[in-house]
Amino acid sequence: MTQDTWFAASKEGLRKLVEHLPKSMVLHELAQNAWDENATRCDFTVSRIAGTPYVELACSDDDPDGFKDLTHAFTVWAESEKKANPSQAGRFNEGEKKVLALCRKAEISSTRGTVIFREDGTRTTSRRRTEKGSVFRGELRMTRREVRELERAFRRLIGPDDCETTYNGDRLEARKPVAEFETTLPTLRSDGEGVLRATRRKTMVRVYEPRDGEIAAIYELGIPVVETGDRFDVDVRQKVPLTRDRDNVPPAFLRSLRGAVLVETVDLLDQEAASAKWVEDGALDDAVDGDVLGTVLDARHGENRALYDGSDTEANKQLHGEGYEIIPRGSVDPELRRKILETGAGKKAGDIRPTPRPFSDDPDAPMMREIPPGKWSQGMREVADICRFFARELGICDDLLVRFGLPAKRWWNAAWGAGFTWNVSRLGRAWFDSWYEHPVALLSSIIHELSHEGAPDHLKDAFHRNCTRNGARMLMLALLQGKRIPHFRRILENHRRQGSRSDGPPSPGSGLNTSQAPAE
Numbered sequence: 001m002t003q004d005t006w007f008a009a010s011k012e013g014l015r016k017l018v019e020h021l022p023k024s025m026v027l028h029e030l031a032q033n034a035w036d037e038n039a040t041r042c043d044f045t046v047s048r049i050a051g052t053p054y055v056e057l058a059c060s061d062d063d064p065d066g067f068k069d070l071t072h073a074f075t076v077w078a079e080s081e082k083k084a085n086p087s088q089a090g091r092f093n094e095g096e097k098k099v100l101a102l103c104r105k106a107e108i109s110s111t112r113g114t115v116i117f118r119e120d121g122t123r124t125t126s127r128r129r130t131e132k133g134s135v136f137r138g139e140l141r142m143t144r145r146e147v148r149e150l151e152r153a154f155r156r157l158i159g160p161d162d163c164e165t166t167y168n169g170d171r172l173e174a175r176k177p178v179a180e181f182e183t184t185l186p187t188l189r190s191d192g193e194g195v196l197r198a199t200r201r202k203t204m205v206r207v208y209e210p211r212d213g214e215i216a217a218i219y220e221l222g223i224p225v226v227e228t229g230d231r232f233d234v235d236v237r238q239k240v241p242l243t244r245d246r247d248n249v250p251p252a253f254l255r256s257l258r259g260a261v262l263v264e265t266v267d268l269l270d271q272e273a274a275s276a277k278w279v280e281d282g283a284l285d286d287a288v289d290g291d292v293l294g295t296v297l298d299a300r301h302g303e304n305r306a307l308y309d310g311s312d313t314e315a316n317k318q319l320h321g322e323g324y325e326i327i328p329r330g331s332v333d334p335e336l337r338r339k340i341l342e343t344g345a346g347k348k349a350g351d352i353r354p355t356p357r358p359f360s361d362d363p364d365a366p367m368m369r370e371i372p373p374g375k376w377s378q379g380m381r382e383v384a385d386i387c388r389f390f391a392r393e394l395g396i397c398d399d400l401l402v403r404f405g406l407p408a409k410r411w412w413n414a415a416w417g418a419g420f421t422w423n424v425s426r427l428g429r430a431w432f433d434s435w436y437e438h439p440v441a442l443l444s445s446i447i448h449e450l451s452h453e454g455a456p457d458h459l460k461d462a463f464h465r466n467c468t469r470n471g472a473r474m475l476m477l478a479l480l481q482g483k484r485i486p487h488f489r490r491i492l493e494n495h496r497r498q499g500s501r502s503d504g505p506p507s508p509g510s511g512l513n514t515s516q517a518p519a520e
Contacts, residue, residue: 011121014101023146024153026057026099028223030136033096034061035160035222039133042165046150054104054139055147062133066111070125099138106138156214158206158222158235178232178268179207183260183287186253188239203238207261218249218257228254230278231269234261259285266295274299280336290343297346301325305346307337312350317459319349368407371424379433380404380422383442385486386435387420390446394473396453404432414445416452436490447471 018025027044034042039061048055100106105119111133114126142150151167158175159165165172187201210216210233217224219235225242226249228234234257241253249257262282269279274296283293297305304324309315316326326349329337340346376384384402391400401419415421422432435442451466482488 009097011101014097018098018101021098022153023140023142023150026102026140027150027153027157029096029099030059031157031165032221032223033134034059034063034165035163037061037063038065039063039163042159042163044154044165044167046147046168048147049139053141053143055142056137056139058135058137060133060135064111064132066130066132066134067108068112070108070110070112070115096136099136102140103138104141106136108134108136110134156211156217156224158208158219158233160222175208177206177208177235179261179264181205181260181264185236185238185256185260186241186250188241198241201238203236205237205257205260206235207265208233208235218254225249228278230258230261231273231276232261232265255281255285256287258282259287262296263287263292266292266299269296269299271299280333283336284333284339290345293340293343293345297327297340301327306349306352307332307340307346309348309350312348312355314355314457314459315349315353317457318353318355321459322353324349324352368405368421371404371406376404377429377433379429379435382487383422383432383435386442387446389486390474390477391420391450393477394450394470396450414449416449417456420449436487436494439491443474447474 030044031042042059042061045058046055096108100117103117106117108115109128109130111130114128115123116126117123154167154172157165157172159172161174182202182204184200184202185205187199187203188197214233215227216230216233217227218240219225219233220240220242221237222235224233225240226247236257241250242248258278259282262279262285273279279296282288283296302325304322305327306316306319306324307327308329310329320326327346332340341348371380384404387402388400391397403419403421404424405421406425407423411426413423413426415423424432431438447467447470451463451470453466455462455466457463477485478488482492
């Protein structure tokens with residue numbers, strides 16, 4: 001009775017699983033094996049076998065120990081020492097097996113012997129061995145285009161500083177990083193029982209400019225593993241938590257990596273680069289603080305910028321008129337918008353140029369002590385009569401509520417909302433008692449406030465249309481019914497006495513509506 005192990009691997013089945021992968025996979029797996037060890041040299045040669053669609057691919061290295069266990073050359077998922085070392089890419093001991101599955105025949109020679117894989121599907125071993133290092137030779141079916149792709153894939157590698165790597169005699173060009181830093185990233189490491197576990201570990205990260213025509217990628221120990229399309233090539237000098245097919249990374253890892261890169265390269269970003277999706281994703285990482293976010297926003301929108309403020313639409317327009325760029329809500333991820341505000345990297349328009357709100361529901365808004373009608377001066381009563389008259393004649397309100405108040409803050413003259421309110425704290429009682437000496441100031445404030453009916457926003461066309469229409473109506477009233485206007489005669493008498501001086505002193509400020517109006 002014969003006894004077999006539980007599993008047997010099918011070369012043909014594995015070939016079908018990896019056939020769809022780009023042929024660069026072959027190069028990556030062999031380079032990784034050499035770079036994971038103590039090799040100081042790794043040489044690739046690729047040559048077409050005349051009269052066939054096959055090429056011979058060879059990879060040799062000078063690692064003094066070579067294969068520590070030659071059975072690993074043909075045993076899938078054998079226990080690998082590399083699992084316990086995050087600074088080595090190996091995990092499952094299957095890299096060579098993927099390459100072998102694509103070969104019609106191959107052999108692996110090392111310091112402990114040689115394994116020969118025959119075209120008929122059998123294998124044998126030989127005592128032939130190398131003095132140092134290992135040599136892989138295999139015959140693979142490749143088109144000319146795939147051979148060219150293999151050479152381009154070689155050029156993309158980022159070789160170790162201490163291992164010279166060549167392809168058909170041409171040395172892999174060294175690349176100079178634009179940034180190099182240490183950070184803590186998720187990685188994989190085997191526990192005491194050899195089971196891979198997720199962990200976090202400090203590692204070096206090197207950032208490079210992508211080559212012309214190449215898509216930026218994440219590298220694992222010099223091997224490109226996931227194309228990102230980000231601004232930079234990023235080489236993580238430890239195991240990257242990859243999917244089983246080694247073609248993607250978890251979103252949390254990607255965000256952490258992007259955040260770390262953003263912190264180190266933010267000063268290198270122009271407007272286009274700062275507007276990229278990877279920047280927004282990385283900006284949400286905890287490593288990115290308000291200073292970095294502010295630099296990103298400066299690059300994207302300039303220093304004169306503000307987030308759109310839905311609670312103060314007039315502030316948006318006010319700042320836009322001053323040359324600010326207003327950042328629309330839809331252009332920023334809601335989570336990132338919250339972080340921008342929380343860190344102080346940016347402000348809403350209303351926080352930069354708030355529209356005064358004399359009587360808003362805001363508990364911090366200035367409170368007002370109202371002067372009861374029984375304590376109004378004669379001038380106040382006359383001004384109230386004029387306000388009611390024009391409100392009625394202009395078709396705005398038949399019985400206008402007029403108030404006089406003493407608010408805690410004096411930055412407004414008059415306000416519209418819950419009636420017509422005059423700010424005695426700002427104007428002073430004497431201003432009302434001598435209203436006929438400055439009729440232009442008085443009437444302009446009345447026009448301003450009455451025009452806010454149905455048009456609370458100073459910067460909308462509706463308010464300006466109301467102003468011009470109400471001003472024209474008041475002029476017609478003065479021309480056609482001047483004697484009916486309360487106290488109009490006093491204005492004319494004062495004008496005759498003082499001539500052009502009858503306009504009186506300019507108003508100390510502009511009228512304000514209750515909900516939205518800037519101090520002038």
